[in-house]
Amino acid sequence: QSMMRRVLLILGCAVLSSSAAQGQLDRHRMEQVVDSIIGSYLVAEDYLTGGVVALVYPDGSSYLKGYGLADIAGRRPFDPKETVVEVASVSKLITTTAFLSLWEEGLVSLKDTVGRLLPGVDLNYDPARPVLVEHLLTHTSGLDDRMTYMESSTKEGIVPLQEFDRKYLPAVVWEPGRFFNYSNYGLNLLAEVVQQVSRRAFADVVRDRLLIPLDMDRSGIGYPPDLMPDLMHRYHLKADDNDSIFTEDQGVKWTNTPGANGFKTTAGDMARFIRMYLDSGRYQGQRILRQETVVDAWRTHFSPDTGLYYQQGLGWRILQKHGKRIVFHDGDDRGTESSLVLFPDKGFGYFTAFNDQVGASAKRAIRDALWELVHTDQVVRPKQFVHTSGLDRFTGVYLYMNDGQASFEKLTALLGDVRLEVVQLNDSTLGIDDRRYRALAPLLFEELEINSRVRFLEDDGRVTHLTFGSSTYRKVPAWKDPQWHQLALAASILIIIAAFLGWTLMGLTRIIRGRVRRPAWSHRAWIMADGTAILLFVVFLFITSRTTMLGKEVPTMLVAALTASLLAAVLFPLNLWAYSKLVRAEDVKKLVKWGYGLLVLAITIVLAILAAYHLIGYDFV
Structure with missing residues (x-):
C-alpha cells in the first residue's frame, strides 16, 4: 500500500506539472517521472531487480537508461546499449513486422488460409470456416492455448519451428474469426508463414528485412552466440520461512515458439525499431514498410464493439479512450516483464524491460504516468448511461476462454481464477468481479469508478459471452461452474x-x-x-x-x-x-x-x- 501511495503521488505531480504544456511533450518531466517510478520500485520491500527504458521523441532523439542489476551474482548492471534483454511477447511485434514486409509485396494475403500455406498443419474445425492469416494476427484463430511444450529443458532439446507446429499445435476449439483469445501458438504459426512464403529461415528473414536495415546489431531471434554473454538473468522473487524476500535465478528460457517469444534485443536497438514505426515505416531515409502498411496495422481489424477501450490491429494491440489512443504490446513471462508503447498522434514511443515479476507493476505505473503526460489535452466527458431493462439475462457465471480446453491443462480452469460472476445489483447496475457497471448501450457497459468497459455477446437473442476487448469469457450453466x-x-x-x-x-x-x-x-x-x-x-x-x-x-x-x-x-x-x-x-x-x-x-x-x-x-x- 505504501508503494502504491508513492507511485500515485508521482503520477499526481506529473499531471500538475505538465498541465501548462498543453499537448507539448515535456521531455525533462517525462524522464524524471520514469526515473522516479523505477527508482521507487528498486528500493521497495518487494523490490525490482533491474531493467532498461528507451523513450523516443518526435524528432528522433531518444533517452536510454539502465537500472539495477542484470546479473546479481556477477554484479553486472543493466546497460541500455549493451545488456541483451528478453522481451517475451513483445517478440510478436517483430514477427508481425516481418510478415507485413512480405504482405505489402503481395507475397501473402490476409485472406489466405493457413492450412494452404502450411501443409501438414492440422487446423480442422469446419471446412466452411477455415483459419485465415488475418485470424493469426488478430488472435481470433480459435486455437486452444496451453503452456506445455512451449519451452525445452535444454538448448539441444529445442524443437524446430516446422516440426513444432505439426507435433504440438493445439486444436482449434472456437469458431475462427469470432472471438478474441490471445494465442502464442497463432503468432508462432505466423512465423512459419513468414518462413514458408519467403522460403528462408524465420530468423534470417527477421535479420535481413529488419535488423540489418535498422542497425539493430544487438538483436536476434533465438540464441545468437555473440549476444548470449550479455543476456540479462531472469529472476523470481520468493519469501523464505521468515518472510524475507530473496531472488531465484530462473536460468535461460529455451523457447520452442520463437515467433511468439523468441526475440532478444537491447533498449538502444528497440529505440530504432520504434523510430521506424513513428516515422511511418522509414529509418534514416530507407523505407522498411510503406506508410499505408503502418496505418493499416494500427487500425482496428477486430473488435466486437468500437466502444470497447481495447481493440485489435494487425499484431498490435490498441487502447483508445477519451478520444486518445496508443498502440502497444506487452510481454510477460517468469522473470521477464516488457512493454512497447507508441503514441502515434504525438510521435512518441517507449520501451521497457525488467527482469523480475515486480516489473509488471512498474510498467503499468509508467504507462499510466506517460498517458497523462502525453495526453494533456484529453477531455474526459461525463459518462452518458442509458436505461436497459431485463438485466437478469446478463447474470450468471462466465469462464475465461484462453485456458486449455482440449488437454489436461483444463485443470487450470478447475484450480485457477478463471471465472467471473455477473450479478444484478439493482435495476440499472450489474456487478462484475466486485465492480459496478452501467449500460452505455444495450450490450455495452462501463465501470462506474475506473475506465473499464465490457461488451456482452448474443447468439439468437441469448447472451452467450462477454468481452473486455482484451479477454473473452463464455457463459456456462451452473452445473459447469x-x-x-x-x-x-x-x-x-x-x-x-x-x-x-x-x-x-x-x-x-x-x-x-x-x-x-x-x-x-x-x-x-x-x-x-x-x-x-x-x-x-x-x-x-x-x-x-x-x-x-x-x-x-x-x-x-x-x-x-x-x-x-x-x-x-x-x-x-x-x-x-x-x-x-x-x-x-x-x-x-x-x-x-x-x-x-x-x-x-x-x-x-x-x-x-x-x-x-x-x-x-x-x-x-
Missing part, C-alpha cells in the same frame, strides 16, 4: 479419506478386541483399490503443483498422477461389480452397505469430474 466442481471434488475426496480411516480403525479395533473375522475381501478390496488410486492421484497432483511450473515437457509427477487416475477408471467397473455383490450379501449389515454405497458414489463423482477436465489418461497434445 468450476466452484461447484471444486466443492464436489473436495467433499468426495474427504469421503474417500474418511472411508479409509474408518476401515483402518475398525480393523484395528477388531484386532484389539480379539474379534478378527475374515471380511469379503474379494468384493471390498476392489472398492478400496479404486479409492486408493484416486488418493494417489491427489497426492501426485499436489506434489506437481508445489514443485513444477508448466511450460516444458510434461512433469514426471503429473504423469504419475494421470496414471493413477487412469488406473482408477480401469478399476471402476470392478468397483461397481464388487458393490453389487456387497449389496446382495446377507451377512453384511445395512449400515455397512450404505457406507460403501456413499464411497462408490464419491468415487463416481471424482472420476466424472476428472474426465470432464481431461485428467484421466495421457491427454497431453
Whole structure:
C-alpha cells in the first residue's frame, strides 16, 4: 500500500506539472517521472531487480537508461546499449513486422488460409470456416492455448519451428474469426508463414528485412552466440520461512515458439525499431514498410464493439479512450516483464524491460504516468448511461476462454481464477468481479469508478459471452461452474479419506478386541483399490503443483498422477461389480452397505469430474 501511495503521488505531480504544456511533450518531466517510478520500485520491500527504458521523441532523439542489476551474482548492471534483454511477447511485434514486409509485396494475403500455406498443419474445425492469416494476427484463430511444450529443458532439446507446429499445435476449439483469445501458438504459426512464403529461415528473414536495415546489431531471434554473454538473468522473487524476500535465478528460457517469444534485443536497438514505426515505416531515409502498411496495422481489424477501450490491429494491440489512443504490446513471462508503447498522434514511443515479476507493476505505473503526460489535452466527458431493462439475462457465471480446453491443462480452469460472476445489483447496475457497471448501450457497459468497459455477446437473442476487448469469457450453466466442481471434488475426496480411516480403525479395533473375522475381501478390496488410486492421484497432483511450473515437457509427477487416475477408471467397473455383490450379501449389515454405497458414489463423482477436465489418461497434445 505504501508503494502504491508513492507511485500515485508521482503520477499526481506529473499531471500538475505538465498541465501548462498543453499537448507539448515535456521531455525533462517525462524522464524524471520514469526515473522516479523505477527508482521507487528498486528500493521497495518487494523490490525490482533491474531493467532498461528507451523513450523516443518526435524528432528522433531518444533517452536510454539502465537500472539495477542484470546479473546479481556477477554484479553486472543493466546497460541500455549493451545488456541483451528478453522481451517475451513483445517478440510478436517483430514477427508481425516481418510478415507485413512480405504482405505489402503481395507475397501473402490476409485472406489466405493457413492450412494452404502450411501443409501438414492440422487446423480442422469446419471446412466452411477455415483459419485465415488475418485470424493469426488478430488472435481470433480459435486455437486452444496451453503452456506445455512451449519451452525445452535444454538448448539441444529445442524443437524446430516446422516440426513444432505439426507435433504440438493445439486444436482449434472456437469458431475462427469470432472471438478474441490471445494465442502464442497463432503468432508462432505466423512465423512459419513468414518462413514458408519467403522460403528462408524465420530468423534470417527477421535479420535481413529488419535488423540489418535498422542497425539493430544487438538483436536476434533465438540464441545468437555473440549476444548470449550479455543476456540479462531472469529472476523470481520468493519469501523464505521468515518472510524475507530473496531472488531465484530462473536460468535461460529455451523457447520452442520463437515467433511468439523468441526475440532478444537491447533498449538502444528497440529505440530504432520504434523510430521506424513513428516515422511511418522509414529509418534514416530507407523505407522498411510503406506508410499505408503502418496505418493499416494500427487500425482496428477486430473488435466486437468500437466502444470497447481495447481493440485489435494487425499484431498490435490498441487502447483508445477519451478520444486518445496508443498502440502497444506487452510481454510477460517468469522473470521477464516488457512493454512497447507508441503514441502515434504525438510521435512518441517507449520501451521497457525488467527482469523480475515486480516489473509488471512498474510498467503499468509508467504507462499510466506517460498517458497523462502525453495526453494533456484529453477531455474526459461525463459518462452518458442509458436505461436497459431485463438485466437478469446478463447474470450468471462466465469462464475465461484462453485456458486449455482440449488437454489436461483444463485443470487450470478447475484450480485457477478463471471465472467471473455477473450479478444484478439493482435495476440499472450489474456487478462484475466486485465492480459496478452501467449500460452505455444495450450490450455495452462501463465501470462506474475506473475506465473499464465490457461488451456482452448474443447468439439468437441469448447472451452467450462477454468481452473486455482484451479477454473473452463464455457463459456456462451452473452445473459447469468450476466452484461447484471444486466443492464436489473436495467433499468426495474427504469421503474417500474418511472411508479409509474408518476401515483402518475398525480393523484395528477388531484386532484389539480379539474379534478378527475374515471380511469379503474379494468384493471390498476392489472398492478400496479404486479409492486408493484416486488418493494417489491427489497426492501426485499436489506434489506437481508445489514443485513444477508448466511450460516444458510434461512433469514426471503429473504423469504419475494421470496414471493413477487412469488406473482408477480401469478399476471402476470392478468397483461397481464388487458393490453389487456387497449389496446382495446377507451377512453384511445395512449400515455397512450404505457406507460403501456413499464411497462408490464419491468415487463416481471424482472420476466424472476428472474426465470432464481431461485428467484421466495421457491427454497431453
